[in-house]
Amino acid sequence: MRRVEHIMGFPISLLIEDEGTTAEAAEPAFDWLRQVDARFSPFRADSEVSRLDRGELAPHELSPDLAEVLDLCEEYRVATGGAFDVRLPGRGLDPCAMVKGWAVQRAADLLTERGARRLCLNAGGDVAVTGGPWRVGVRHPERADRLCAVLEVGEGAVATSARYERGDHILDGRTGRPATGLLSLTVVAASLTEADATATAAFAMGVEGVEWAASREGCEVFAVSADGKVHRTPGLPVATTT
Amino acid sequence: MNRAIPALILSAAALVPVWRYAPPTATTSTATAEPAPSASTSTSGDSTVVSGPTIDTEKGPVQVQATFKGEKITAVKMLQQPNHPQTEAAVPKLIEETLEAQSADIDTVSGATITSGAYRKSLQAVLDAKV
Numbered sequence: 374m375r376r377v378e379h380i381m382g383f384p385i386s387l388l389i390e391d392e393g394t395t396a397e398a399a400e401p402a403f404d405w406l407r408q409v410d411a412r413f414s415p416f417r418a419d420s421e422v423s424r425l426d427r428g429e430l431a432p433h434e435l436s437p438d439l440a441e442v443l444d445l446c447e448e449y450r451v452a453t454g455g456a457f458d459v460r461l462p463g464r465g466l467d468p469c470a471m472v473k474g475w476a477v478q479r480a481a482d483l484l485t486e487r488g489a490r491r492l493c494l495n496a497g498g499d500v501a502v503t504g505g506p507w508r509v510g511v512r513h514p515e516r517a518d519r520l521c522a523v524l525e526v527g528e529g530a531v532a533t534s535a536r537y538e539r540g541d542h543i544l545d546g547r548t549g550r551p552a553t554g555l556l557s558l559t560v561v562a563a564s565l566t567e568a569d570a571t572a573t574a575a576f577a578m579g580v581e582g583v584e585w586a587a588s589r590e591g592c593e594v595f596a597v598s599a600d601g602k603v604h605r606t607p608g609l610p611v612a613t614t615t
Numbered sequence: 616m617n618r619a620i621p622a623l624i625l626s627a628a629a630l631v632p633v634w635r636y637a638p639p640t641a642t643t644s645t646a647t648a649e650p651a652p653s654a655s656t657s658t659s660g661d662s663t664v665v666s667g668p669t670i671d672t673e674k675g676p677v678q679v680q681a682t683f684k685g686e687k688i689t690a691v692k693m694l695q696q697p698n699h700p701q702t703e704a705a706v707p708k709l710i711e712e713t714l715e716a717q718s719a720d721i722d723t724v725s726g727a728t729i730t731s732g733a734y735r736k737s738l739q740a741v742l743d744a745k746v
Contacts, residue, residue: 377743384734386743388722495739498728510719510738512726517736519716520724535727559725587709594709603712612719 378403381410381473383497389484390491390504401487402480402494409476413439415467426466445566446471449574450546453585457574458546470543474532474569477501481565499532501565508612512537514556514597521603522559522595525612530565534558534576545577554579554599560586561593561610568592661685666694 374394377386385406387399414420421439424430435443446468449457459468473496481494481501491504500509505527510520514537524531534543535557543552558576562568571592575582583596583604593609655666662682669678678694724739734740 375743375745379731382730384728384731384739384743386723386739493723495723495725497734498724498726498739500723500725502723507723508719508721510721510724512724512728512738513714513716516716517733518738519718520721520738521714521716523717523719523721524725531725533725533727537727557727583709597714601714603714604709605712607708607710 374398376403380406381414381476381496385477385497386495387484388493388495389489390493391489394489398484398487398489401483405480405483406476406496409472412436413442413468413472413476415465415469422466422468442468442471442475445475445570449570452589453546453574453578453582455547456545456577456582457570461544461546461549463549470573471566471570473497474499474530474565474567477569478530478565499530499565499569500526501530502526503528511559511595512557521597522605522609523612524559524561524595524610526561526610529561529563530568531559531561532565532568532572533560534572543573543577545579552577552579555582556597556599556601558582558586558594558596561595562589563591 374389374391374396375387376396376399377384379385380403385403387402389398411417412421415422415426417423421430421436425435425439446457446459449471450459457470459471460466477494477496477499478501480496481492481503484492484494485503489503493500493502493507498512500507502509506525507527509524509526509531511522511524511531511533512535513519513521514535517537536543536552537556544550545552555576558572560568560572560575562571567589571586571589575586575594575596578585580598583594583598586592586594586596587606593606595603595605595609597603657664662684664680664682666680667678680694721738721742723742724737726737726739728734728737728739
């Protein structure tokens with residue numbers, strides 16, 4: 374069963390390879406992601422995030438979900454010395470970088486709780502899988518039609534942050550300026566919450582983020598620096614060639 | 616030779632940030648900090664060995680020695696360095712490789728494919744079009 378929808382502004386591709394799975398089986402996941410978009414988008418004036426940003430919600434009025442996301446944001450802000458920051462000066466609260474990985478992981482979990490076993494969920498290039506092995510290609514930073522690595526992941530997540538699209542959209546919270554130094558950085562971790570937040574935060578840190586991400590427990594890293602060199606951890610699950 | 620000494624001071628300063636990344640655990644100080652003289656120079660044959668001054672960093676003293684052949688640096692040696700590994704054992708040493716383009720049999724693609732325009736042109740869109 375294969376299904377693609379555009380939610381939260383990016384394409385979400387779901388593949389479930391269990392016998393007899395129908396397209397309806399995907400509905401809980403897509404439904405959850407539509408709810409997340411409505412509740413957590415800073416681009417919707419009536420979202421919980423926008424209301425919090427305008428001071429219309431007291432801390433005790435936050436939903437447990439948003440409280441959890443904001444706690445995760447704070448954890449990464451501290452761990453990166455401020456490079457990962459969802460409250461940049463002069464900008465509104467924007468937890469998108471954390472919400473995406475967290476919400477997509479939960480979407481995958483909703484499906485496995487309902488019996489899905491061999492599943493691959495790809496949200497704008499961030500991937501959560503179960504029941505592998507799955508072969509996950511890493512897009513070449515300079516050639517959209519090519520890969521620069523192929524990973525094999527049984528259970529877990531792969532997330533990539535890069536500058537090749539949408540220009541300099543990742544800002545270093547320590548300087549407020551676009552992150553430079555890396556072309557792309559990919560993290561493999563047990564959950565997409567961890568993989569996506571670590572990839573985004575490390576990318577914002579620039580070259581020093583590669584080592585930082587590699588030092589995080591359970592994270593394997595593949596990075597391409599601006600000089601075209603590849604840096605990877607020895608434990609990166611590189612697929613054998615077929 | 617006067618030109619070489621500021622250059623050495625610069626190289627020592629450039630090395631200092633290397634230790635800043637190391638976690639602040641295990642800051643055992645060691646007895647490397649002999650009262651070091653300022654820069655010194657010795658010449659043998661066509662090579663000149665220059666030792667820079669000792670620079671105190673937050674992780675300990677750093678002193679660099681360079682060997683010159685004419686204007687070119689042929690060797691650099693750390694005379695003093697903080698007894699502090701650049702990376703803790705818990706950090707896996709990163710492997711450096713060259714960037715290669717490849718295509719292969721894959722199930723999905725990880726990459727920053729966040730706009731629909733980019734998605735339409737992506738390998739993932741090709742995979743999604745498979746029945």
